[in-house]
Amino acid sequence: MGTKSYPNMRVIKSIPNFLLVFGILLQFECSQLLDNADGPLDFLPSLHILDDFNPPLVQFNSPIQGATGVDSASHIVVTFSKEMNHQYTESAFSLSNNGQTIDGLFEWANNTLVFKPAKPLSSPGLYTYVISRSRAESKNGVNLLDDLRISFSYNSDLSQPKVSQTIPADRATAVAPNSFLTVVFDKPMDAVSVLSSISTSPDMNLELPATVITNNNTRFEFHPRSDLTYGTVYTVTIPSSVKDRVGNQMAQTSNISFTVGDDFIAPSLSSIQFSSLPTNHLTDEYNVISGMNKTDSFILDFSEPVRPSSLLDAISISPSQTYRVTQLNAAGSSYSVTFDEPLDVYQVYNLKISTAIVDLQNNKLSKNYSYYFKIDGSFSQKIRFRGIFSNSGFTGPSQLFTTQINTNAPQLTTATCTALECTQDLYLHFCYDDGTGSCAPTYTLLTGSILYLSSLQVSIEKEFGGSSVGCLEYVSNITDVTPIGYTPASVLVFHTTAACLDIGSTYLIRVKGGSSGITDDYGNRMDQDYSVRVRF
Incomplete structure (x- = not known):
């Protein structure tokens, strides 16, 4: 089968x-x-081969989105459409305020989650609670259909403050140096927040305890401790962290800049001259300028008033000399520079004026200036010694030699000698240097001068020879014998007598120069001693 x-x-x-x-x-x-x-x-x-696999939904939540004036003791309540996995759903929940997480405890009543915050919800700003769909799920493991994100506020005022006005205004110029800084907000502000947060650059040195707060904490008037600096751009920063009275922060940082003063033109030097020679040498930079006297001051004129204090660090002279600056006019555009000690005759000095000089609104001098000047003015000449003569005619033959011992006429007058001793007339003729090391043709200064007799030192010393056989050598009283024809009127020539000169002995006759020697009424001096030797 x-x-x-x-x-x-x-x-x-x-x-x-x-x-x-x-x-x-x-x-x-x-x-x-x-x-x-x-x-x-x-x-x-x-x-759809599993039972109840439809995602759960949020059917109710409190507080609702955008709620304001929420009771600070409120709990967060969320009801779901299905029974939820407590562990996963709680881990999906968060509550925060201004970036800070709020801790608390969870309770469940069937499908309803209740979150009890650990502290009252009374902080300013927004509170936000979130339930994430990627974690929250039902008992059957089906995730929440959508994220839940709800924001609410304890305060009914959630508007962020802003700066509505400043004095000075942003980008203002011609601001007075004694100005206050005023900031006006569009709503009442937390004063501590404003005072602790405002900053300025460069530092305006605000005296914060003296700030005047008016108009219901909307107007703040700040007082600098000292005047603002001309020509300076100040920037005031009010950061976004500044809060209003209920705790709302500014939406963004506010920056205000302004410029103190309205003069942006650099000052310049308009004239430089010597006090004894009123000639403007402004265009003589880098040339050696002659004619300045050793006691002269510089007169500096500027195109506009400048700060006196700025001149002290802006002026230098080489070789170095100490000086003082004096303001010559009320406006402050003219100054004198006076040296503490007379300058050296025939010395060339370099005067520099730098851009450290500023006008009243802190504009710097337009450029650096440099001038060279020589001390050889009308009464700034060195005293020279023309020579010692044996007679008042000052003729060449009667001038005593400086390079050899004078022993014979016409340099010496032997007719006055006795058997043992001689007496010699001495005519001391001074002059002024012409700048080349020789006597000026007229011998005198252009202004005339007087050599002080009290500063004239004439000495006689026996260098070689035996003991004196009679009286001891000496120099008699000195008198002025300047010829009347010397013009301008001056005192340049003196007479004295060398007496008790032993025959056969050598004598050194010296006229003192240097700092302790002959000087005139302008303080001019002779560089060094002048000496001759005689032997009868």
Whole structure:
């Protein structure tokens, strides 16, 4: 007998395999298979082969989106459409305020989550609570359909403050140096927040305790401790961290800049001259300027008033000399520079004037200036010694030699000698240097001068020879014998007598020069001693 074939046998055999897979699925939690809707069997919900796989929804929440004036003791309440996995849903929840997370405790009542904050919700700004769909899921492991994000506020005022006005205004110029700084806000501000946060650059040195706060904490008047600096651009910064009275921060930082003063033109030197020679040498830079006297002051005129204190560091002279600066006019545009000691005759000095000089609005001098000047003015000449003469005619032959011992006429007058001793007239003729090391043609200064007799020192000393046989050598009283024809009127020539000169002895006759020697009424001096030697 042959075997009978049933065409549906294969189908019947496959049914137990399907039931086996289905039975296995029922042995696992859905969350394990789906792994938060992103697992290896996430295709299964779409096949609707599992019970209750519709995603849970939020049916109720409190506070609601945008609520203001919320009671600070409020709890966060969220009701879901299905019974939820407590652990996963709690981990999906967060509450924050201005970036700070708020801790608290969870409670459940059936499908309702209650979050009790650990502290009252009374801080300024927005509170935000979030339940993330990637973590929150039902008991059957189906994730929440959408994220829940709710923001609310304890305060009913959520508007952010802003600066509505400043005095000076932003980009203002011609601001007076004694100005106050006024900042006006569009709503009442937290005074401590404003005072502790405002800053200025460069530092205006605000006296914060003296700030005048008016108009219900909307107007702040700041007082600098000292005047602002001319020509300076100040920047005032009010950062976004500044808060209003209910705690709302500014939306953005506010910066205000202004310039003190309205004069931006640099001053310049308009004239430089010597006190004894009123000639403007402004254009004589780098040339050696002659004619300055050793006691002269410089007269400096500027195109506009400048600060006196700025001149002290801006003026230098080489070789170095100490000086003082005097303001010559009320405006402050003219000054004298006077040296503490007379300058050296024939010395060339370099006067420099730098851009450290500033006008009243702190504009610097337009350029550096440099001048060279020589001390050789009308009464600044060195005293020279023309010579010692044996007679008042001052003729060449009667002038005593300086390079050899004078022993004979006409340098010496031997007719006055006795058998043992001689007496010699001495005519001491001074003059003024012409700048080349020689006597000026007229011998005198252009202004005339007087050599002080009290400063004239003439000495005689026996250098060689035996003991004196009679009286001891001496110099008689000195008198002025300047010729009347010397003009301008001066005192340049003196007469004295060298007496008791032993015949055969050598004598040194010296006229004192240097700092302790001959001087005139202008303080001019002779550089060094002048001396001759005689032997009868």
